[in-house]
Amino acid sequence: MMRTRLSRRQSLKLLGAAVAAGLLPSLPFIGAPVLANPSESGNNPMLKKNLGNADTTLPVIGMGTWRTFNVGSDPVLLDARTQVVKAFFEHGGGLVDSSPMYGSAPDVMGYALQKLGIPDSLFSAEKVWSPAGGSAREQVAELKNRWQVGRFNLVQVHNLTDWREHLAALQQMKAEGKLGYIGITTSHGRRHRELEQIMTAQNIDFIQLTYNITHREAEQRLLPLAQEKGIAVIANRPFDGGSLIKGIQRRGERLPDWARAECGCTTWADFLLKFIVSHPAITCAIPATTQVAHMRENMGAGSGAMPSASGRQRMQRDVAAL
Amino acid sequence: MSGGAGYQLQQFIPFSHDVYLRLLERIGETYWPWHIATLLLGVLVLLLALRHQARAGSMLLAPLWLVVGVAFFLRHYAELNWAGNYIGYAFIAEAVLLLGIALSGKGLAETAADKRPAVIIGLILALTGLVGWPFIGLLSGDSWYQAAVFGIYADPTAIATLGLLLILLRGWLLWLSAIIPLLWLVVSGLTWWVLLNS
Numbered sequence: 001m002m003r004t005r006l007s008r009r010q011s012l013k014l015l016g017a018a019v020a021a022g023l024l025p026s027l028p029f030i031g032a033p034v035l036a037n038p039s040e041s042g043n044n045p046m047l048k049k050n051l052g053n054a055d056t057t058l059p060v061i062g063m064g065t066w067r068t069f070n071v072g073s074d075p076v077l078l079d080a081r082t083q084v085v086k087a088f089f090e091h092g093g094g095l096v097d098s099s100p101m102y103g104s105a106p107d108v109m110g111y112a113l114q115k116l117g118i119p120d121s122l123f124s125a126e127k128v129w130s131p132a133g134g135s136a137r138e139q140v141a142e143l144k145n146r147w148q149v150g151r152f153n154l155v156q157v158h159n160l161t162d163w164r165e166h167l168a169a170l171q172q173m174k175a176e177g178k179l180g181y182i183g184i185t186t187s188h189g190r191r192h193r194e195l196e197q198i199m200t201a202q203n204i205d206f207i208q209l210t211y212n213i214t215h216r217e218a219e220q221r222l223l224p225l226a227q228e229k230g231i232a233v234i235a236n237r238p239f240d241g242g243s244l245i246k247g248i249q250r251r252g253e254r255l256p257d258w259a260r261a262e263c264g265c266t267t268w269a270d271f272l273l274k275f276i277v278s279h280p281a282i283t284c285a286i287p288a289t290t291q292v293a294h295m296r297e298n299m300g301a302g303s304g305a306m307p308s309a310s311g312r313q314r315m316q317r318d319v320a321a322l
Numbered sequence: 323m324s325g326g327a328g329y330q331l332q333q334f335i336p337f338s339h340d341v342y343l344r345l346l347e348r349i350g351e352t353y354w355p356w357h358i359a360t361l362l363l364g365v366l367v368l369l370l371a372l373r374h375q376a377r378a379g380s381m382l383l384a385p386l387w388l389v390v391g392v393a394f395f396l397r398h399y400a401e402l403n404w405a406g407n408y409i410g411y412a413f414i415a416e417a418v419l420l421l422g423i424a425l426s427g428k429g430l431a432e433t434a435a436d437k438r439p440a441v442i443i444g445l446i447l448a449l450t451g452l453v454g455w456p457f458i459g460l461l462s463g464d465s466w467y468q469a470a471v472f473g474i475y476a477d478p479t480a481i482a483t484l485g486l487l488l489i490l491l492r493g494w495l496l497w498l499s500a501i502i503p504l505l506w507l508v509v510s511g512l513t514w515w516v517l518l519n520s
Contacts (some may be wrong), residue, residue, distance in 0.1 A: 072401030074344055103336045103402045130405065241332075241520070275337045290338070 044303035046092035052230035058275040061302035062095030064288035070103035085112040091299035100132035106146035129158035136169035156183040181205035208234040223281035232283040271303035360473025387417035388417030421506035444488030451482025
């Protein structure tokens with residue numbers, strides 16, 4: 001089980017983290033960033049952000065499961081993904097995002113949670129999607145069985161599919177207390193205008209969209225609107241489906257020295273993720289990986305100093321120049 | 323893999339290259355040594371086809387499509403891809419079609435001209451699916467039980483079946499029965515293209 005009391009050593013780390021929080025550059029987050037419990041591995045604590053207008057906070061690095069967690073019933077791969085989940089929570093992870101469109105990913109999460117126990121920090125995020133069949137209620141009930149959890153923290157309408165029907169059902173379920181938050185997702189910069197209309201007219205808690213250093217369309221209208229409406233934002237495809245970071249690493253690009261000095265970037269994963277989560281409107285990013293080492297690298301990006309506004313602009317210029 | 327078409331394809335392939343290879347490996351492990359039986363059945367169908375015994379050939383081919391539909395797609399592939407169930411049902415429908423053709427006797431090529439181009443192309447395709455395909459895996463280091471064999475795996479079954487159909491059938495029923503194997507080969511080709519390029 002991952003429910004653990006804070007040891008004296010961890011308490012001291014937490015105290016240290018609180019002191020460190022005062023030294024962090026002040027950023028205009030939706031809510032003031034706070035530091036998560038220190039990880040068991042002894043790394044710096046993960047930054048957390050408020051969920052829109054709510055008091056609840058969420059670690060800024062979450063976990064996606066698209067493709068990476070769809071391993072079917074393969075016992076070898078099930079255990080391998082369980083280790084990835086373990087590393088995620090050991091490093092202070094919270095939000096795990098999945099979908100009925102992701103094949104066996106919800107079952108794999110269920111397997112991992114059964115093996116590891118359900119950690120207190122889990123923020124389970126699922127989706128409803130018309131081709132999955134059944135009503136929103138039926139889908140949520142089936143997905144709960146697959147995850148083996150009693151209740152989802154967040155259920156989103158996948159890629160705006162039949163969003164009027166699904167959102168109405170989710171709003172009702174939220175009112176009944178059957179789920180925590182509701183939201184709607186898109187990716188690859190698609191249907192932003194329609195998403196904007198939904199954000200304006202509907203009562204939603206979350207949006208999920210593609211936002212990374214090379215795809216910043218959301219900065220124009222959606223992210224400011226999210227801030228104005230107090231809507232939490234999940235950034236998907238932080239590495240542009242892996243092609244962005246793989247391309248940089250394949251070419252052997254050197255990490256800029258200034259980024260090490262300003263915000264403690266030690267890897268390109270750090271650089272790319274810190275760029276995303278330092279945007280004031282972004283609540284968390286959800287990189288996906290199959291490897292424990294990459295998970296640790298990703299989680300490291302959620303702690304320590306974040307780039308300033310001018311640092312973010314410099315990051316954009318650096319990546320554009322690669 | 324950039325642009326709308328690439329994205330649209332990626333959306334329907336929710337698994338990675340490594341996971342797909344593991345799935346194929348696990349299918350091989352699960353059904354070994356049935357590979358030998360299905361391969362021999364495939365060779366028998368080819369011999370029957372070349373001896374103008376189209377009814378018996380079609381009758382033997384039908385259950386192999388049922389096996390691939392259930393064992394490959396419904397039991398395994400559908401774990402990774404929600405579309406796998408539909409593809410599995412399509413393979414079962416192909417089995418029913420081949421059985422119907424065999425029972426009705428319609429569209430069968432009982433008096434084939436052995437040197438027709440269709441027969442020659444059919445023979446090449448059938449041998450590719452039956453013999454060539456498993457050897458691709460063996461040459462790349464797979465063990466015998468991992469070889470992608472006709473009657474267990476979808477790709478060699480579809481390729482060999484297209485060849486066998488060219489020898490076994492005539493007229494519109496030939497074209498009708500070729501639709502599902504052809505469609506699967508398009509889907510499979512696009513799948514491999516996405517997996518190898520993403």
